[in-house]
Amino acid sequence: MPSGQILLADDDAAIRTVLNQALSRAGYEVRSTSNAATLWRWVSQGEGDIVITDVMMPDENAFDLLPRIKKLRPELPIIVMSAQNTFMTAIKASERGAYEYLPKPFDLKELVAVVGRALSRPRTAISNANPVENDDIPLVGRSHAMQEIYRALARLMPNDLTVMITGESGTGKELVAKALHDYGKRRQGPFVAVNMAAIPRELIESELFGHEKGAFTGATSRNTGRFEQAEGGTLFLDEIGDMPMEAQTRLLRVLQQGEYTTVGGRVPIKTNVRIVAATNKDLRVLIQQGLFREDLYFRLNVVPLRLPPLRERVEDIPDLARHFFTLVEKEGLSRKQLDVEAMDRLKRYRWPGNVRELENLVRRLAALYPQDTITGAIIDAELDSQPLLPPLPAGKPMAQAQAGSEGLSDAVERHLAEYFSGFRDSLPPPGLYHRILREIEGPLIGAALAATRGNQIRAAELLGVNRNTLRKKVRDLELMVVRTNRG
Structure with missing residues (x-):
């Protein structure tokens, strides 16, 4: 049975209650508080074997508190939680000596597992020389796919x-x-x-x-x-x-x-x-x-x-668009905003050029259109080279909306016809079978994992394949598996 005292700090009473219950059931002693001052007092008194803290608290930002904790007790592992799920949040957590960064919402089983690993590791201080103070955000997006990228990058920095x-x-x-x-x-x-x-x-x-x-x-x-x-x-x-x-x-x-x-x-x-x-x-x-x-x-x-294509993280498009509009404004172009219909068009576009294409579109909109608000009609005119996906009906999954009334075999046949037509008088490069197979397997396995909230055992049952086969496919296709809570 695991043991150890956990110091938990979060100003949200509901989160404290849920985490307290989960960690107590796992066998840990938990002391929880809603503010940084109490957390600092406990740490100063030598209490706790591990700290779990939110970033934003009413009296102090945890990123300002972490350096003091690491200076006083450099061997004390700290897990940082945050709903501000940006690249810089993950980087700052790593630079200030956090053992792990968990973007909210996260899987409780993952938190318990991280606590277990932190408490079982050798108690050595984490070197944290030359922290970066630059708040410029080089990567933008709060989707689950980008959160996994941020966490991986934070681990790779040192x-x-x-x-x-x-x-x-x-x-x-x-x-x-x-x-x-x-x-x-x-x-x-x-x-x-x-x-x-x-x-x-x-x-x-x-x-x-x-x-x-x-x-x-x-x-x-x-x-x-x-x-x-x-x-x-x-x-x-x-x-x-x-x-x-x-x-x-x-x-x-x-x-x-x-x-x-x-x-x-x-x-x-x-x-x-x-x-x-x-x-x-x-x-x-x-x-x-x-x-x-x-x-x-x-x-x-x-x-x-x-790196996921933009069509796999359409929820990041509003943040990306705002980011690019801010950049072009700094370059001397006028600030624009997108109305609801314009944003809907952007989210339904296929984005064959991915984030670079979106950035180029934003630059065109800022340079060529005098109005402050970009409408859906303007987006339609700019993106007329490729058809938009059909509108997403209420309650209908995106994959179903994209398929429409077209059968899967028809959609695949149309995709292949478009693929071959792109080469005109020549044939596609060799290895077509494996490329197309990956194109089909990746989204299929990804959809199964999403439907089962990252549970590979249930996803294997859903697909009707062996668990080891699924794990190998996930590894070979370099898919990111994200466990999420229900509700």
């Missing part, structure tokens, strides 16, 4: 693990890589971004690793590569799937041995660079086609981060 970011074009992969750098321990070093697709294949090795004078025709002087430029910082390798095999071999050596040689050079050069890679392609398909090294894939894919 270390140098290699990260693989996957997602469709326009989802913000470079923005996430830059956030990892700007709020991590390498923030004082350079951030160097390289787009593999934008460099001629025969020049990629020279671009990354540099070359010596006379290494090839036209090499009239020594050239420093991106690895040397990024020394002590972060190297972001975008569109990693376009890297030629020769460069992949060199990159693998860097990841294995921490050194490289320049093109035409013989002396190994030690490197101290964190690598973050990104792709909008399925690297496993490229591996099957012999276009990507499997051993390099596993070296890069230490921590996979999947």
Whole structure:
């Protein structure tokens, strides 16, 4: 049976009651308060084995209290809860020494599990040097999908693990890589971004690793590569799937041995660079086609981060639109607002260009339209290149509304016809079967997990597959599983 005293602080009496009951049933002694002053008195008196606190309390913000607690009792684990579910909330919690950050609402079982892990870990102080005081928000959105991204980023900030970011074009992969750098321990070093697709294949090795004078025709002087430029910082390798095999071999050596040689050079050069890679392609398909090294894939894919397309987090569109309107206003354009119909159109649009397309739309609206309020008719005119999804009837799930009266096989056939038509006189790239299968499996498994509120056992039963099969699919498809409460 677990044991330990929990100090709980939240100004919401209902939340205190629910958490007190859940933690007491789990075997813990709980002392709860509605204010930061009482919490600080208890901590100062040496009480408690762990602290669970809300951020916003009537007398003090928990982020101002955390540094004092960590200075007085650096080994005391602190779990931060917040309904202000932004990227900066997760980052501030991590920087101020919190053991874990939980966005509200959260699963009570998850909280109990986090408490158990915190109390069983070695009691060592959490290093919290050089906190970031910049309140600019590089990532926007409060959806469950983005909350998982924020929490993952907060955990990754203090270390140098290699990260693989996957997602469709326009989802913000470079923005996430830059956030990892700007709020991590390498923030004082350079951030160097390289787009593999934008460099001629025969020049990629020279671009990354540099070359010596006379290494090839036209090499009239020594050239420093991106690895040397990024020394002590972060190297972001975008569109990693376009890297030629020769460069992949060199990159693998860097990841294995921490050194490289320049093109035409013989002396190994030690490197101290964190690598973050990104792709909008399925690297496993490229591996099957012999276009990507499997051993390099596993070296890069230490921590996979999947960025959801905008159509999977439409609830973030109002926050994103306001954010972009604020940015363009700072650039000298007039401030706009969206009426109800305009916002409805934005939420029903398919967003093939994802967040980047939304940002471009906002810039057009701010630059081209004199009226202060953007109407649904204006949005219709701007988005006439693609049809909107049908309106969502009251009480009807989004997936059903999108399907309309069209059968699943008809919808798939139409999707495939549109897919092939995009290539006109040529055929799609090889590996079509696996790509389309992933397109179908991902939403299906995601819908089952959403319907069962993240319960993988129930989702497996719903789908009629083995539990281990479902877990493997979730891992292979890089789906994020979020447990939520009912009601």
